[in-house]
Amino acid sequence: MSAKTETAPSAPQRMRPVVGHDNREWWDHINEGQLTIQKCKECGTLRHPPRPMCWKCQSLEAEHMPASGKGIVYSFVVIHKPVIPGYEYPLAVAVVELEEGTRIVSNVVGIEAGDVKIGMPVKVSIEAVDETLTLPLFRPAS
Amino acid sequence: MPTSIKDECAIVGIGQTEFSKFSGRSELQVTLECVEAAIADAGIERSDIDGMVTLSIDGSDEIAVMRGLGSQELKFFSRVPHGIGGAMSLVHQAVMAISSGMCKTVLGYRALNGCSGNQPKASAVGGPLSTDQVHWGWYNPYGFSDPTSWVAMFTQRYMHEYGATAESLAEIALTMRKHAVNNPNAMFYDKPITSEDYFNSPFIAEPLRFYDCCMEADGGAAFVITSTERAKDLPHAPAVVRGVAQGAAADQEVMTSFYRDSITHLPEYDLVAKQCYEQSGLSADDIDAAVLYDAFTSIVLYQLESFGFCKRGEAHDFVKGGTLGLDGRLPCNTNGGQLSEAHLQGINGITEAVRIIRGTSVNQPKKNDHVLATSGFGVPSSAMILGQSR
Amino acid sequence: MLTSIKDECAIVGIGMTEISKNSGRSELQLAAECVSAAIKDAGLKPHDIDGLTGFTLDHVDEIEVARTVGIPELKMMSRMPHGGGAPMSLVQQAVMAVSTGMCKAVVGYRAMNGRSGARYSEGVADGPETTDAISWGWYMPYGLLTPACWVAMHTQRYMHEYGATDEALAEIAVAQRDFASRNPNALFYGRPITMDDYYNAPYIVEPLKLYDCCIETDGGAAFVITSAERAKDLPHTPAMVRSAAQGAAFDQEVMTSFYRDCITTLPEYDLVAKQCYEQSGLGPDDLDAAIIYDAFTPIVLFQLESFGFCKHGEGHEWVKGGTLGPDGRLPTNTHGGLLSEGYIHGINGLAEGVRLIRGTSVNQPKKNIENVLVTSGASMPTSAIIIGK
Structure with missing residues (x-):
């Protein structure tokens, strides 16, 4: 056998x-x-x-x-399609402007994707998204 | 409309990094270092660069180089295909762009962690089905998947048809090494080899031995080219482009053009030679020194014949007795070549050709009115002739 | 030495395959078909061609094309980087080669099984440590994977700063579809859409809806360029190349130039426009029609502004009321564009630009067409040409 x-x-x-x-x-x-x-x-x-x-x-x-990790949403998108395995939709991705002046792209989490707004204050949250990958994500600051 | 680009442009700056087996830094950083050196050597400002060109296989986009230099804008950028065949095509692109008024000053570059890095292999598969992949699929199943073996295939037939022997190849290997021994930037600086070393070295792919093959290297080189008129105001003696050309010929494959009637000469080299001589009004007799692409010893023979230094099938005799040495008819690869300076896919041939024109090679030939520089073998290729400013 | 390439060269042949969702054949075959068609259209033979230029993204090597269509020798080969930014760079390459005496006749081509083969909407792949791969690595982990996402990011900010609404986008989507519905070679031939269809369509990536995005297609397109003098002896009215320019600008990324002070204009388009107008001595008022790269509706607005048809921030007002339609100020993408004819990376747009000059578009405007602008992709190193009679 x-x-x-x-x-x-x-x-x-x-x-x-x-x-x-x-x-x-x-x-x-x-x-x-x-x-x-x-x-x-x-x-x-x-x-x-x-x-x-x-x-x-x-x-x-x-x-x-x-970095302080504080910033505002400079622009954002809510992705519906295509649905790529490994992500949850609708998916919010933002250009965050950090208070130091540089910008960074990441997800905005802890909020309905549809509620993300330009100018919204956000704060970094460094999270393990799976066993081997840690990413800086952003959550609403208030 | 210009009928020839003869003397329209000149290479005014060259730069390179050290050549090594392990650069210890990103290809982008290696690129930026040699680019900075070339710009400084040219005596121009970074902002004078309004065009950039590199090989399609290069890992550093021109926009990444722009960001390093703080460039505000580029009016011209392009990529030339087929890796090793593309080295002089960088000059070809730059000359066309400048002499058609598209831009004023072009930076050409190529940097690679060719030894330490994750280099894309010619036989790589994966990704969408390309003609390139399909092409390699004819060879890989048989274990016929590396450059040494492809070149050996051509060489075997050449030796068979023309009665060439390993003595000619040894002559080339030893001459290049002799040049490298004097060149502090060469990977084989101060490491001479003897004829015995050559013949005792193991076969890699018969009939090619260890010393017939170049070694992979990390490093980068760059050059700056502008109009001949502008070149007059810059610090170095300009290396004026008399002729520069690309060529692909019938039934061209990449390294495996085995289906032509004859495989003991390469018509793409003939085509490139013809254009270079037509543009410049020169002939082989006018060429005082050469930087011939020599990733493998035997491919030098093919080029000597296509560029008219001897007849078809006679190069293996032509090279004997020191022809390619400093006191020979055609001092060749005075930097040590790809074989013994470093295999940088020919870009270091551009910098050495410029040095010969300037009179600053570590192995400076006595006569340097015109220098021929060529590109890779078995692929669509390119070449240029540089001359003194008039 | 030339100071400008104006009117030195002409596009004398164009060729295309059908556009479909499944070509059922190799990309090499598509390339060979459209290249052969372009050479035939030019009234030339394969051995008259001595240069080939294409995209770095193309999976079909020029030497394979040469072998397949019977071009014996090539004296110029090149690849233009950055996908949608490349198409008009091919024209620049051909013009440089012909006007400097390097070549006599050059073919540019693009062939892709963009729907049945590798699709761009599948996102970008990783590989060796190239600057390109590193760049994508800043976006992929967050799911910002596709061209629609990247363009939506610019668009959201554009709408926010200038008060633009999706009415402007709808206007563009519906106008393009209207043209396509009359173009038998268009994927959407005979299938017009209404404003209601536009608004009722689902979001792909907010603020972009289904009809803001082009569809992925299979197909090939090619063109032939030779000297203006030679063009006189060939069968078609030559489309004279009045200008051909490339541009990359400060802090340029490929589709993700989000780190500049302003992301509601694209300075690479400004740079290309400036050169096109300088070379040709023309201005926006001299342009009678346009082929504007429209993989997504909002990028048309960015280009109309950079090329000076209206001021920055006013594109969304300018397009309203049929400006881009058959009787408007600037008939645009009369083939249906990438949005509604098919996505052959802008080379199909080039073919339509040539048709407008020849007077053979299926949607040929009534007015005299003297000069046509043809552009390339947004938010990357890009290129454009002006062609004329």
Whole structure:
């Protein structure tokens, strides 16, 4: 009798970010529970997403500073279709403007997708979305 | 309408990183470093760059490079296909854009973590069904799936038809290594090899031995090109583009054009050579030095024949006795070439050709009026002839 | 050296396959069919062609096309990046090659099983650590996966800042469908929609509804460009290339340029417009009709503003009352556009632009068409051309 192996049908997961040289530190901080913003060591310019060179002064030297996590919804969408496995619909995705001035794209959670508004104050909430992926999500601030 | 781009444009800046087996940083960072070096070398401002071009297989988009440089706008950008065949096509694109008035100054670049990184393999499958995948599907099931084996296929037939032997290949391998030994930026700086080393090295894919093959490398190189008129005001002696051309020929495949009547010459090289000589009004006799694409030793033979340095089937004799050395008829790959400086898919051939024109190669040939630089073998290819400013 | 390519070259041939939801054949075959058709339409033979240019996204290599249609030698090959931003870059490539003497006649092509094969609405895939993959990695984990999502993000803010409503979007969707309903090659031939249909349609990504989004299709389209002088001897009225320009602007991303101060204009379109007008010596008043890249309705507004037909923020008012219809100020996308003819990445729009110049559109406007603007995709490095009689 041939040996048979069975694997449980795995739950569909969110697509993974591509982590490489230029953003590993940023994702490491997320995995430690801290939202950060990359800062040029030469001229102090903040940038997000992290990149290897400063567009102001072309310095390759940068560090990551903690962000307050507070911001407002700068724009948002509510996605209905297509339905991709691993996500719940309708799905709210926003461009959040952080109080430090940089912007970040994420989901807005803890609120009906239809109730998200431009200008709404939000705060970061770093959450494990499955066993191996932690993401910075945003929740209404008040 | 111009009938030739002869002398319309000049390469005015070159830059490169170190070449290594492990860069330890992203391809984008390697790109930005060599790009910064090229712009500084050209003596221009970053904002003077209004066009960019790279290979379709490059992992760093021009918009990512723009962001690094703080560029406000680009009026021209494009990608050239077929990897190693595309190196001089970067110059081709830039010259067309500038001489048709589309933009003023173009940055060409190519950077890769070709040794340490996750390089897309030519035989890669996955994703949507492309003609490329279908093509590789004819070879992969048989384990015929790497460049050494494809080139070996051509080489075997060449040796058979023309009576060439490994002595010619050894001559090429040793000459390139000799050049690299003097080049501090070469991966094989100060690491000479002997004829015995060559013949004792193992076969990779017969008839190609270990020293017939280049080694994968990390690194980047870039160049800046602008109008010849503008070049006059810039710090370095301009390397004026006399001719630059692309070519794909009938029944062209990527590395596997095995179905033509003859596989001991490559008509795409003939086509590129013809255009370069027509545009420039020059011939092989006018070429003082060359940077020939040499990811494998044997492909140098094909190019010497197509570019008219000797007759078809005679290159294996032509190269003997130091022809490609500094004191030979055609000093070749004075940087050590892809074989011994680094395999950067030919982009380092552009920087070396410019150095020869400037007179700054570590192995500077005595005569440098005109330099030929070529691109990869077995794919749609490209070449250029650089000359002195008049 | 040329200071402008104005009127140096002409589009002398166009070719297309049918547009469908399932072509039932390979993309290479589609490419070969439309390229052959374009060469034939030009009154040329395959051996007259010595350059081929296409999309980096195309799965069909130019050497396969050459072999398949019988083009023996290629002296110019290139690929234009960034998907929908690429189509008019193909024209620029061809014009550069012909006007610098590199080539005599160049074909541009795009062939895709965009519906039955790999679909863009399935989202973007991951791979090696390219800048492109890293860029998508900032959006994918949040489900912001598809072009509709990215365009909706710009649109939401546009509506918020300028007080635009979906009436403007409805106007565009219904006008395009009206044109398509009379175009036998359109996917929606004989299938007009009403304003009610528009409003009753479900949301795809708020604020975009079903009819704001183009449909994915299979098909191919190609064109031939040669010198203006040579064009005189060929069968069709040449569509002279008055200008052809590309543009990428500061802090450019591909579809996700959300980090600029303002996301309700797209500076890459401004840059392309400026060059098109400079090269040609023309202005928006000289343009009699337009083919405006319309994978989604709102991006038409962004382009009308950048190309100077109205001021920034006023596109949504300007389009109302039939401006883009057959008798309006600017008949636009007379083939039905990407929205309603089919999505062949803008090369089908180029073919329609040429038809407008030839006077052979199925929706040929009554007025004289001297100059036509043809544009490419939004929110990425992009391109545009002006063609004329």
